Amino acid sequence: MPTDVTREEVQQLVAAGAQLVDVLPADEYAAEHIAGACNLPLKELNRETAARLDRDRAVIVYCWDYQ
Amino acid sequence: MSPRAAWRLESLGFTQVYDYAAGEADWFANGLPREGRDASIPRVGDVADREVPTCQLDDHIGDVRERVRATGCDTCLVMNDERVVLGRLRGNTFDAPAERSAEELMVAGPTTIRPDVRVTEMLERMREKNIASVIVTTSDGRLVGLMDRASAERAIPAEVTVR
Numbered sequence: 001m002p003t004d005v006t007r008e009e010v011q012q013l014v015a016a017g018a019q020l021v022d023v024l025p026a027d028e029y030a031a032e033h034i035a036g037a038c039n040l041p042l043k044e045l046n047r048e049t050a051a052r053l054d055r056d057r058a059v060i061v062y063c064w065d066y067q
Numbered sequence: 068m069s070p071r072a073a074w075r076l077e078s079l080g081f082t083q084v085y086d087y088a089a090g091e092a093d094w095f096a097n098g099l100p101r102e103g104r105d106a107s108i109p110r111v112g113d114v115a116d117r118e119v120p121t122c123q124l125d126d127h128i129g130d131v132r133e134r135v136r137a138t139g140c141d142t143c144l145v146m147n148d149e150r151v152v153l154g155r156l157r158g159n160t161f162d163a164p165a166e167r168s169a170e171e172l173m174v175a176g177p178t179t180i181r182p183d184v185r186v187t188e189m190l191e192r193m194r195e196k197n198i199a200s201v202i203v204t205t206s207d208g209r210l211v212g213l214m215d216r217a218s219a220e221r222a223i224p225a226e227v228t229v230r
Contacts, residue, residue: 002073002084007094010087018085023072034091035100042072050079058083059076063068065092 010060018058096182107224111189112182114222115203115212121146122169129165142213145173151208179204182211190219
């Protein structure tokens with residue numbers, strides 16, 4: 001079950017090596033995103049695209065807010 | 068959107084998956100680093116003065132005005148212990164008899180805006196409606212600061228156009 005995290009926990013996890021993933025569409029990511037995040041839009045999330053992520057490290061996903 | 072992405076990653080075999088549901092809105096609102104084509108356009112939370120004078124409901128205006136005048140600000144925000152903004156004092160309310168309370172004199176329930184709003188967007192509204200300053204709070208009403216129009220004008224990069 002995915003774990004909900006706060007802003008402070010995100011900062012701690014990233015400092016410990018977690019991958020930060022913006023799941024918004026590519027154009028929204030291009031406009032603005034959290035520094036250091038990569039883009040993997042929800043609509044394109046599948047076995048092939050997820051292979052870009054390191055399975056051995058934590059993954060934090062985010063979008064704009066509670067949408 | 069992010070909860071579904073988190074569950075999808077788990078279905079694909081990822082075992083350490085976290086969901087930052089508050090997302091960019093929360094990150095940007097707190098002035099944390101961002102990147103991208105529009106990242107140089109400041110957000111209201113970047114510009115708001117976080118040292119704006121504040122007081123409590125039962126504070127006497129005589130005490131409040133001394134503090135406010137010392138800062139050179141024309142506004143004092145009335146908050147509770149949770150930093151939720153309940154009212155605003157400004158202008159000639161500071162000239163009221165010293166023993167009157169902030170609660171009696173404040174304008175209750177002032178309009179507030181969120182810190183993740185782009186300054187360009189807010190400045191356009193401030194110009195249209197001739198608003199000198201806006202109160203910035205989180206979505207649950209807690210004070211972030213006060214953004215005045217002059218600060219907003221100064222914060223916008225020269226290459227960005229505001230209508």
